[in-house]
Amino acid sequence: LEVSSFSLAVAHLNHLARGEDSNRDEDFVSNLCQKLGLKIFIDRIDVAKISLNRVASFQETARNIRHAFLNRILSEWRGDLVSLGHNADDQVESFLINILRGSGLLGLTRTPSKKGRYIRPLYGCFRSEIEDYIGLNGLKHCSDVTNLKTHYLRNKIRLGLIPFLKSFNPKIKSSLIETSGLLTDDEDYLQKEVDKIFSKVAINDQESNFPSLRVDLIIKQHPAIQKRLLRQAILQAKGDLRSISSRHIFDVLRLIKHSVSASEIHLPDGLTVFYNDGKLSFRKTNL
Amino acid sequence: LEVSSFSLAVAHLNHLARGEDSNRDEDFVSNLCQKLGLKIFIDRIDVAKISLNRVASFQETARNIRHAFLNRILSEWRGDLVSLGHNADDQVESFLINILRGSGLLGLTRTPSKKGRYIRPLYGCFRSEIEDYIGLNGLKHCSDVTNLKTHYLRNKIRLGLIPFLKSFNPKIKSSLIETSGLLTDDEDYLQKEVDKIFSKVAINDQESNFPSLRVDLIIKQHPAIQKRLLRQAILQAKGDLRSISSRHIFDVLRLIKHSVSASEIHLPDGLTVFYNDGKLSFRKTNL
Structure with missing residues (x-):
């Protein structure tokens, strides 16, 4: 038997996105930590307001702000790891979202349960198992009301698509997690x-x-590798792969395969790809 | 403008599986060929009867019998190619069936539109496009009544799942075909x-x-390659990968990673895997 000894602190970011409910959640977390004698860091950021001035979606902006908040708390508190609450259902939902959006291999892989300083200790547990544990041990809990609304894609998948898929395969969730695990190895x-x-x-x-x-040298590679080399170059030039679809990758491939002389194409976010003298160059103009 | 010149013959296998309907279809094809002046080969095989004595499913037995029939006609008539009627919707349905069953990368790839002597000239057309062509040109056609029943998994997917997925993404079919195309390159x-x-x-x-x-040497490989090496060995020993799931592959991996001395495990269809003296051997006993 091994007993780990570590210090735990809680970080709560109030997104101010659900009115009174947001504040109720903050109070709940705050009271619970006081009762358990845990240090808590709380911040309030109006994510919707910030999101308005950005190209990214509310969800994406929220994630970026959340990560910045967690990193700030981590260095302030001098912690080693950030433990996130993602569970196995989140994995299944992400897999299906990416299937529906149309995704290559990378989109169908699993986020590792440890990535840098972020760990996901509940990644192997389904939501129902966590709820069972809460119920059996008479623990207090608090649900985000938006989890019950089918407003967001993720909730539509949770409440509509997954129950429907269960009529085809009752073990669909474990099955998709296994598929995703196999694809993760391949992508790696x-x-x-x-x-x-x-x-x-x-x-x-x-x-x-x-x-x-x-x-x-690109031309000599296997098509699977060619596409990935171009994605890698775009990632280096642009800093991310946002708004880059496989359509754009195919456009660049056509450029190098069919273009006779110097030419260029324009991709999202001010990215330009030049083909000249056997050389493919990527440049980003600040918009 | 290029005009191809080739001889066409029609092969029709009556599976005798839908009573009068099966015979009506045979008559339809036969009359149409007579009118068009096409040579026709017809055979009747009671697939259900043969299927009863086999481990394989009705659908699988039917496919094997059909392929044997087509190969026989091909050599009898001295043809070069067999043209099959599969369309783009068939690809989408197969992709979803494999996702639902739980499949690795291989199951999510596209069957090539040319494979050996089999070609699928309609693989790039959706069923609706083919039906539009038939309608616009006032052509006669004949539908298999089982296509309208939701008895088989494929029909359940066609009539239930795909319309549901369209509510998430109206272009879901093209999207899945594109995903499948990307994964096919990776698997290749x-x-x-x-x-x-x-x-x-x-x-x-x-x-x-x-x-x-x-x-x-297996141990030194990347996990994605390790699993594929074992699958390849099983394919060689057994002749097919039927009844082999990723669970079995993981069992063999555990055998070589954790077994201290000689040991063996038994897999479906009389396949035994021996581990002894740093050597992994595959044997099949005839059942």
Whole structure:
């Protein structure tokens, strides 16, 4: 038997998105921590207001703000790890969201239960198992009312699609988690291959921070690798892959395969891809 | 403008599975070919009767019998290619069936539109496009009544799941076909890698037709490759991968990772996997 000894603190970000309910949740967490003698960090940020001035969705803005908040608390409190509440149902829902949106292999993989300083200790437990534990031990809990609304895509999937899929396969949730696990291994292998090949295909240019690739070497690769090399270059040039669909990757492939002379194409967020003299270059203009 | 010149013959296998309807379909095809001046080959095989004595499902037995029939006609008539009627909707349905069953990457890939002597010229057309063409040109057609019943899984998916998924994404069918196309490239690359690695990991044994693998070399591979090497060995030993789930693959992995001395495990269809002296051997006993 091993007993771990660690210090726990709680961080709660009030998104101010659900009026009185948001404040009630904050009070609940605050009271619970006081009772348990846990240190608590609370902040209030009007996510909707910030979201209005951004291109990203409310959900995406909320996630970015939340991560910034958690990182700030982590260094303030001098903690080692941030423990997140994601469970196995969240994995299933994300998998289905990505299937519905249309996604390549990467979108169908699992977020690891440990990624940097973030851990997800409940990732292997279904929501029902957690609720059973709460019920059996007579613990107090608090639900976000938006979880019951079918307003957001994730809730529509939870309350509509998953029950429907269960009529085809009662064990659909475990089944999708297993599929996702297999695909995660495959994606990991492919990414490692791409990392190796990218360093050979990339042209070292001391003057520029933007990547350039040798087209003759891209052409020699397998289609699965070609597409990933281009994605990797876009990621380097743009900092993220937001708004980049496989359609854009195919456009760049067409450019290098069918273009006879120098040409360029424009991708989202001010990204331009130039093809000239056997070299494919990526540049980003600040918008 | 290019005009292809080729001879066309029609092959119709009456499965005798839908009573009078089966015979009506046969008559329809037969009359149509006579009118169009096309050579027709017809055979009647009671698939249900044969299926009774087999482990495989009705659908699987039907497919095997159909392929044997088509291959026989092909060599009898001295044809070059067999053209099958599969369309884009069939691809979408197969993708979803495999997602529901729980499948690795291979199950989520597209059947190529040309595979050996079989071609699928309508693979890029949705059923609705084919029906539009039939309607616009006033062509006669004939529907299999079982297509309207939700008895079979494929029909349940066609008539229940796909319309439901459209409420999430109206372009879900094209989206799934695109996803499947991306995954097909990935699987193709991985399979080529596995082929290369398998020949290095396999131990040449002149006496046996069954594969043996070097465990020290398997262990060194990436998990995605390890699982595929084992699947490849099982395919060689057993002739197919029927009844083999990822659960079995994980069992074999556990055997080589945690077994201290000689041991064996039994897999479906009389397949036994032996681990002894750093060697993993696969044997099949005829049942």
